[in-house]
Amino acid sequence: MIELVDVTKVYPNDVVALKNVNLKIDRGEFVFVVGPSGAGKSTLVRLLYREEVATRGQVIVHGKNVARLRRSSIPLLRRTIGVIFQDFKLLPDRNALDNVAFALEVTEASRREIRRRVPAVLDLVGLKDRARAFPHELSGGEQQRLAIARAIINGPSILVADEPTGNLDPDTSWGIMNLLQTLNRNGATVIMATHAKAIVNAMKKRVVAMDHGRIIRDQVQGVYAHEVN
Amino acid sequence: MKSTSLVFGVKQTARSLRQNALMSLASVLTVALSLLVAGLFGLITANLGHIARLAEQQVEVTVFVHDTLPVEAVRTVESQLKALPGVTQVTFVSKDEALARLKAVFANDKDLLAEVEQQNPLYRSFEVRTARPEQIKPTAEAAGKMTGVVKVNYKQEVIEKLFRVTRAIRVSGLAIMVALALAMVMIISNTIRITVFARRREIAIMKLVGATDGFIRWPFVCEGVFLGVVGAGFTSLALWSSYSWAWSGVQRGMPFIPLLPKQPLLLDLTVLILGAGALIGAIGSALSLRRFLRV
Ligand SMILES: Nc1ncnc2c1ncn2[C@@H]1O[C@H](COP(=O)(O)OP(=O)(O)OP(=O)(O)O)[C@@H](O)[C@H]1O
Numbered sequence: 246m247i248e249l250v251d252v253t254k255v256y257p258n259d260v261v262a263l264k265n266v267n268l269k270i271d272r273g274e275f276v277f278v279v280g281p282s283g284a285g286k287s288t289l290v291r292l293l294y295r296e297e298v299a300t301r302g303q304v305i306v307h308g309k310n311v312a313r314l315r316r317s318s319i320p321l322l323r324r325t326i327g328v329i330f331q332d333f334k335l336l337p338d339r340n341a342l343d344n345v346a347f348a349l350e351v352t353e354a355s356r357r358e359i360r361r362r363v364p365a366v367l368d369l370v371g372l373k374d375r376a377r378a379f380p381h382e383l384s385g386g387e388q389q390r391l392a393i394a395r396a397i398i399n400g401p402s403i404l405v406a407d408e409p410t411g412n413l414d415p416d417t418s419w420g421i422m423n424l425l426q427t428l429n430r431n432g433a434t435v436i437m438a439t440h441a442k443a444i445v446n447a448m449k450k451r452v453v454a455m456d457h458g459r460i461i462r463d464q465v466q467g468v469y470a471h472e473v474n
Numbered sequence: 475m476k477s478t479s480l481v482f483g484v485k486q487t488a489r490s491l492r493q494n495a496l497m498s499l500a501s502v503l504t505v506a507l508s509l510l511v512a513g514l515f516g517l518i519t520a521n522l523g524h525i526a527r528l529a530e531q532q533v534e535v536t537v538f539v540h541d542t543l544p545v546e547a548v549r550t551v552e553s554q555l556k557a558l559p560g561v562t563q564v565t566f567v568s569k570d571e572a573l574a575r576l577k578a579v580f581a582n583d584k585d586l587l588a589e590v591e592q593q594n595p596l597y598r599s600f601e602v603r604t605a606r607p608e609q610i611k612p613t614a615e616a617a618g619k620m621t622g623v624v625k626v627n628y629k630q631e632v633i634e635k636l637f638r639v640t641r642a643i644r645v646s647g648l649a650i651m652v653a654l655a656l657a658m659v660m661i662i663s664n665t666i667r668i669t670v671f672a673r674r675r676e677i678a679i680m681k682l683v684g685a686t687d688g689f690i691r692w693p694f695v696c697e698g699v700f701l702g703v704v705g706a707g708f709t710s711l712a713l714w715s716s717y718s719w720a721w722s723g724v725q726r727g728m729p730f731i732p733l734l735p736k737q738p739l740l741l742d743l744t745v746l747i748l749g750a751g752a753l754i755g756a757i758g759s760a761l762s763l764r765r766f767l768r769v
């Protein structure tokens with residue numbers, strides 16, 4: 246369902262963020278992408294929903310090379326991929342409810358559908374009582390959960406999570422992980438970039454480790470890092 | 475269009491017009507003034523064209539024939555005239571008819587009428603019309619050479635000048651209108667760009683969560699069209715009242731100038747101007763968005 250073939254990404258400032266990356270992810274998998282800061286994790290996931298385009302190589306999602314998509318097909322690709330952005334990308338002048346609703350609005354869902362689904366999803370991430378709050382009135386963790394709510398509102402078949410637990414206390418982090426796992430069990434493919442060592446080690450999922458733009462390890466039921474001893 | 479995006483668009487348009495009120499007002503006024511100049515040009519050229527066309531219809535060559543010319547020879551002149559290139563109509567005017575026309579014009583000049591009544595001094599003549607004004611001169615020259623023709627009359631030069639002036643005004647008016655249209659597009663595009671720029675993050679996020687270009691574009695296009703149409707509305711009001719005023723003035727002071735009647739001229743012009751305002755607004759806003767949709 247997702248395949249990267251010999252992908253190299255060079256940013257306009259000549260930073261080589263990915264070097265000859267090959268990766269295949271099947272439908273329904275749960276994959277952690279780990280590695281030190283600057284390893285290229287965010288860059289890798291940005292290629293999937295075509296926020297960035299590979300400099301060389303192919304990125305194939307749903308059987309299609311995303312670089313070759315017609316301009317009008319890109320929104321359709323993005324609607325099938327829920328993204329929890331590392332920097333959240335919430336709209337500062339809309340409250341929590343509207344921030345989530347807006348991801349449905351852009352798909353031209355009906356107003357009844359919006360009114361039904363948005364509160365349900367806010368409830369799911371534990372923000373039911375904060376629905377009227379604006380992003381600046383929310384704590385870091387609450388903002389993060391709001392970003393998650395927006396990512397899952399469309400029922401995406403692929404969920405890309407870039408550090409979704411970065412700002413959360415351990416308990417809330419586990420709450421989020423349970424949520425992702427539930428979505429994964431219901432059929433969503435989950436790709437999660439993270440530094441959360443404890444979570445990765447405990448979950449025993451596939452781990453793709455990166456460093457300096459290369460995949461240095463790809464392990465089924467892996468751990469965050471190989472210990473020397 | 476689904477109601478969701480409609481509501482979404484209207485809300486956003488209202489919000490940005492409010493936040494951007496001063497600039498919006500400035501662009502409405504600019505559009506109104508530019509369209510006013512264009513509209514005045516339109517009214518002037520329409521009327522000049524009308525006057526020229528009326529004059530053109532009156533353009534004819536009058537060919538007078540000798541009183542001594544026998545009827546058959548007059549017929550020959552008539553068929554020769556009809557055979558000339560470009561001639562569309564040849565009308566015979568008898569001595570009696572010529573006299574009748576003279577009487578109508580000089581109804582008050584009793585002495586003159588009494589004099590001509592005794593012995594009709596007027597020639598028989600042909601009124602010759604041509605398809606195009608530039609065919610008048612060669613027609614007149616050819617007629618002058620025919621046997622039995624006394625003299626030939628035509629008022630070509632005045633008409634030609636009128637046409638030349640109309641054409642010049644039309645061409646320069648068109649050039650000015652193109653320049654004004656560009657200026658209006660730029661003004662609207664700049665106004666919308668302020669809104670777009672303030673929302674560039676929002677636009678990028680919308681695109682990342684799967685909004686189509688059309689969905690994002692349309693509230694901004696609404697805003698542009700709104701600015702354009704409001705400006706055009708002011709212009710229409712101004713044109714409507716100024717033409718009505720000028721029209722009554724001319725009717726009263728210079729009734730011999732044949733101005734175009736107010737309707738359907740003003741109605742057509744209003745439709746045209748509102749359409750132009752909407753189009754310019756739409757183009758302006760679409761232009762201002764282009765760069766920001768590239769996400
Ligand atoms: N938009 C960009 N323009 C230029 N360079 C970029 C851009 N985004 C990332 N980079 C560079 O590409 C490299 C990889 O960055 P990336 O964000 O993919 O790392 P990461 O693994 O997600 O790091 P972190 O764990 O800190 O989020 C870094 O050197 C970064 O500076």
Ligand SMILES: [Mg+2]
Nearest residue numbers: 286287331407
């Ligand atoms: Mg990152």
